[in-house]
Amino acid sequence: MKHSLMLRIAIALGILLSFGLMPAAADCDGEIIELEFMNWWGAAREAYMDELIGHFQEENPCVRVINQVQPWDNRAELLATAAASSNPPGIIMSTRPETYQFAINGLIIPIDAYVEAHGTDLGVFYDGEIGLQYWNGELYGLPMPTAGGLTGLMIYNKNLLRDAGFDPEDPPDTWQELEEMAAAITVADPMGIDVLGAAAGSTSATAGADAEFVAWLYTNNGKYVSDDGRTLLFNSPEGVETLEWMVNLTNNINGGTENIIDFFQDTSFSQGDHPWYDDQQAFLHINTSFFGHFNVADPDGYADTDSWGTMLRPYNGDNPDAHSAGTTGYNYSGAWAYTIPAVHPPEMQEAAFKFAEFIGVHPQGGCAFLFRQSRPSPVKECNENPAYYDVNPYWSVVLEGLALDTPVQITPIQGQLAEILSNNIEEAYFGVKSPADALNDAHAEMQKLLDEFWAEFDADNM
């Protein structure tokens, strides 16, 4: 009984104290606006985001941001359902294809008027980064993190290279060198792969197979789509050669796509159960979030630069015009921005913009948040911080990779197009179609959809 009373008093005191400690409640003169922030900054980043929010609330005491970190599984469905509902979150973290999709359906608002009213300097961003957030001439969000650095970089395990007789300080520059090293390193048995040299896909051969194909395509001097976004170009000879190389790597060196799927089954880089952490993978394509996750999951391994390195994505050595490259804005999991739902009242939208602006350009916003993860910022000045070289041993390679990134034009129907391409590439992996047929079939189906989209778009914007 006594314990129960004490417990109640303690809880009541705790609640009172926690309200008292909230800066937003303490210093606000007017009404407090609660801003639900739907985002995917999970794992160790959640605490960093809480800190960012704390700084924002100190400067904006009348806005209380509720950090709603969401699970990654079924992210797209969750996001779209929330965005389309009658009571969406106050501000949403969305990828570029989603931002475009929401914009064209009127679910989010353009922020040009707020940018002008607040005097936000968009010149602080790299042109390529802020440029990806425009649809039909209107700006829908401020970027954070970078869209770049998503596909152009790879990490590799120096120990596995050393053990296989290769110079760990001389990673492969070309597809051919990568293939040779991968073949020497890969260890497989009837149960599957024990040690993987390199996979054509980042986590599995089939999840997002289209994005991996497009990433490799640009290292063979190919293009996904024309600069005006109206003509698909991926079934070019460079495209066919790229897919043939990917299929060969998957089937002839790795023993088939089933091996790759099984190898990565139920693993996650951010959770520390990825084969990389057990010295089971030599080459890994991953975006710049890798540095932060690695540092948290295995700080000793991260500090030991004798055991791992960073390199640019290899290119086709048989194509004299090819070079290392990356893409920005294509991937369904890239070019993130913070978008504002249309259904909310103006004061809520104003608060949401203030928060988006803080995330985007404030030194204590995205700049500090990304620095803590040792990954680059879309704000030029942030990346000039010399301390980056202390927290990221391969910072110069990161900057080199960013400089090689090429923006890819997409439309609001990117999700549907990506699904068609991915399914056809999968058929090539499984030998249902030849790589050339797979790309040609995908092209025919996708171009038809794209033509229909542009015809409707042009008619609406006449």
Add this chain to the structure above:
Amino acid sequence: MQASLKSQHTQPEATWKSRFQEWWFRNRALIGFAFIFPWFAGFIIFDAAPFIYNLYLSFTDYQIGTVGTPPWIGFENYIKIFTEDKFFGKSMYNTVYYLGFSVPLRLIFAFLIALILNLRVRGMELYRTLFYVPSVVPLVAATVIFAGFLNTRYGFLNQFLVLIGAMPVRWLSSPDAIKPSLILLSLWGFGGQMIIFLAGLQGIPEDLYEAAAIDGGTGWHRLLYITIPLMTPTIFFNLLLGLIGGFQIFEQVFILLGTNGGPLQAGLVYMLHVYNKAFRDFEFGYSAALSVILFLIIFVLTLMLVFTSNRWVFYGDAQDDDG
């Protein structure tokens, strides 16, 4: 004197009781309706109204971001399903394949286990509980357990296969093995059907078996000529529920294989396609049309089964009852 007092005391009670009975009898229809009202209200709110609204949506171009009344497009969604949607045929094939194996296998398995659990053995209550326990494990949890069970390298099943000298199977990564994996997983929840079979078995009169024994009937004869014929209503009931439930398979595929249904969409079942159209492509009207088609298929199949049931389901000697 005492008898008189007792009479005075019980008289009003009897009157109250008889009045109540009379009132109850007069209003029995109303009271009956009152009892079924909660179910009826639930049916209207949670089944009939959404069904009618879904039917309406299937004739519209209702998409994400549609504000106000969605545009009416008539049968366009239905025409598109049969002429353009390549995943309609694929998902239907996958579902029918799954049904074709999982429903009979589960029926047979549940029936056999029920037969065993109907024996008079010491500690049978414990065995019955043990066999039923898997059915109360939530499907999501069971599926996650199965994912580990089916893991190519570390899963129990492949470890066992290797132990006996067989080749490991790519349960969840090979297009050829995905549907058998789902069928295997479907056996997990046989407990519900088993309980129904067990109840049916216990309703078979013992004297029929005794008569068969006197006539020299073996165990096999008893099963074939007494148990199975008398169990046909229960088999029919379980078959019907199994088919209806099988057409709606979703959660386990969603968890094991994701929205794409695994490699080459080998596990893309019909409900997954409906889900994808609604929540991935945001074509809610189209998705509604897909679900209406599924309803019609289940409805027609159920009618066919009901109308053909008198050929193989034994409902007792109906003529005697009538006569």
